[in-house]
Amino acid sequence: MDKEQFLHLVEKHLSGKATSEEERILLRYYNSFQQSDLEVEKDFLVSDERKNVILGNIQKEIQKGSTGSLLGKEILKYAAIAILLLGAGYFFNRGMLNTNENAPLILNENSITLEMENGSKNVITEGAQINIKNSNGNIIANQNGNQLVYENNADSEELVYNTLRVPYGKKxxxxxxxxxxxxxxAGSSIKYPVRFLQGMERRVFLTGEVFLEVEKDSAHPFIVNADNINIQVLGTKFNVNAYPEDDTADVVLVEGSVQLRGDGDNLDSIRLKPGFKGSYNKKTQNFDTKEVITDIYTSWMEGELVFRNMTFQNILKKLERHYNVVIINNNKRLSSEKFNASFGNDPLINVLENLKATYHIDFKIDKNQITIN
Incomplete structure (x- = not known):
C-alpha cells in the first residue's frame, strides 16, 4: 500500500464510507503500535497524558474487537482521533507504511491483491481511483473503482504477467x-499478460469462476487455461467455473464459439454452441454437454445465488465463498444429495433459515463459523 492508497482509506473512514474490510486494513496498523516506539515520536502528539489515554483506549478496543467478526464503533472513534493527532507522517517515518509501491506488505487474507511482475503484492482497495505502476515506475493500468483497466503500451516488447486474486466474499x-x-x-484468480504481444496468442490462466468477454482478433487466438481444461476462442462471452475442489470444470457459452480440450495428454475435445454448457469430469477426464439457461450460470455477477442439480456439499461450499464464512457440515445424510435453490441478495441468515425450512436442517452460528446438523 502506498501513501496515496493509505490516505484514500483514511478519507473514506473519516467520511463514514469505508467498508468493514477497509476498516480492518486501516486498523491493522494500530495493532502494530508499541508504547515505547510512540514515546519517542512526541512531535506527532499533543501531550503525554492525552497520548496515554488515546493509545490505551485504542489498544483496549482493538483487543476487544480482534476476537469478533465485526469492528466496534469505539475502535473507529479512537482510530479517527489517532489519525488526526499522529498524522500519516508517523506511519511512514516508523516504517509501518512505505511509499515504495512495490514494497512488501503484510496482507490480510480477505484483501484483493495484485501480484506484480517482480513478485511483489499490492492490496487493491475497493472503490479507489489510482494508477498502477510496474517496478520501473511506469503506469501500466488504472484502477477505476472496482475495475482494473490495463493500457495497451506499445513500448513493451516483453511478455510480463500480473496476477489478480479475489478472496471469499468479494468480486x-x-x-x-x-x-x-x-x-x-469470490475465491478466484487470473494470471494475464500486462500487454499482449504482436504475433502471439493471447493466453491467460484462471482459477475459480470468471465471466469473460473476449475482444475478437482472428490473428491472435485467445486461450484460457482453467484447471484441467484449455478453452480457445476468437471472440465470445462465456462463464468458466473451475474451482480446484470441485469434481468438474464447467464452461457455459453465452455468445460466439469455443473449443474445449483436456489438459496434458488428454486430447478429447468438444466445440460449444451458444446456450450450451460443457463439463469436464476430472476423474474420468471426459467431456459432456447439455443445453442450459445461461442466465442461471451468470447470475452471480448480480450478486444472486442459483443452484441447479447441485449436491448439498457443493451448495455449502459456494455459500462459504459468497459470504466469506466457514461452514462445517455434520449432516452427512444430505451431503451427496442434489438440490435446486435460488437466492437473491439475501443475508446469510435468510439463506440458512430457508435451508432449515426446506431441508429440515439445524444450524448454529459462532462468529463467522456455521455448523450444520
Missing amino acids: FNLQLSDGSKAFLN
Whole structure:
C-alpha cells in the first residue's frame, strides 16, 4: 500500500464510507503500535497524558474487537482521533507504511491483491481511483473503482504477467490490454499478460469462476487455461467455473464459439454452441454437454445465488465463498444429495433459515463459523 492508497482509506473512514474490510486494513496498523516506539515520536502528539489515554483506549478496543467478526464503533472513534493527532507522517517515518509501491506488505487474507511482475503484492482497495505502476515506475493500468483497466503500451516488447486474486466474499473486474473483460467471482484468480504481444496468442490462466468477454482478433487466438481444461476462442462471452475442489470444470457459452480440450495428454475435445454448457469430469477426464439457461450460470455477477442439480456439499461450499464464512457440515445424510435453490441478495441468515425450512436442517452460528446438523 502506498501513501496515496493509505490516505484514500483514511478519507473514506473519516467520511463514514469505508467498508468493514477497509476498516480492518486501516486498523491493522494500530495493532502494530508499541508504547515505547510512540514515546519517542512526541512531535506527532499533543501531550503525554492525552497520548496515554488515546493509545490505551485504542489498544483496549482493538483487543476487544480482534476476537469478533465485526469492528466496534469505539475502535473507529479512537482510530479517527489517532489519525488526526499522529498524522500519516508517523506511519511512514516508523516504517509501518512505505511509499515504495512495490514494497512488501503484510496482507490480510480477505484483501484483493495484485501480484506484480517482480513478485511483489499490492492490496487493491475497493472503490479507489489510482494508477498502477510496474517496478520501473511506469503506469501500466488504472484502477477505476472496482475495475482494473490495463493500457495497451506499445513500448513493451516483453511478455510480463500480473496476477489478480479475489478472496471469499468479494468480486472484482478486470479489463485486459486488448479490451477483453474478466469478471471475477469470490475465491478466484487470473494470471494475464500486462500487454499482449504482436504475433502471439493471447493466453491467460484462471482459477475459480470468471465471466469473460473476449475482444475478437482472428490473428491472435485467445486461450484460457482453467484447471484441467484449455478453452480457445476468437471472440465470445462465456462463464468458466473451475474451482480446484470441485469434481468438474464447467464452461457455459453465452455468445460466439469455443473449443474445449483436456489438459496434458488428454486430447478429447468438444466445440460449444451458444446456450450450451460443457463439463469436464476430472476423474474420468471426459467431456459432456447439455443445453442450459445461461442466465442461471451468470447470475452471480448480480450478486444472486442459483443452484441447479447441485449436491448439498457443493451448495455449502459456494455459500462459504459468497459470504466469506466457514461452514462445517455434520449432516452427512444430505451431503451427496442434489438440490435446486435460488437466492437473491439475501443475508446469510435468510439463506440458512430457508435451508432449515426446506431441508429440515439445524444450524448454529459462532462468529463467522456455521455448523450444520
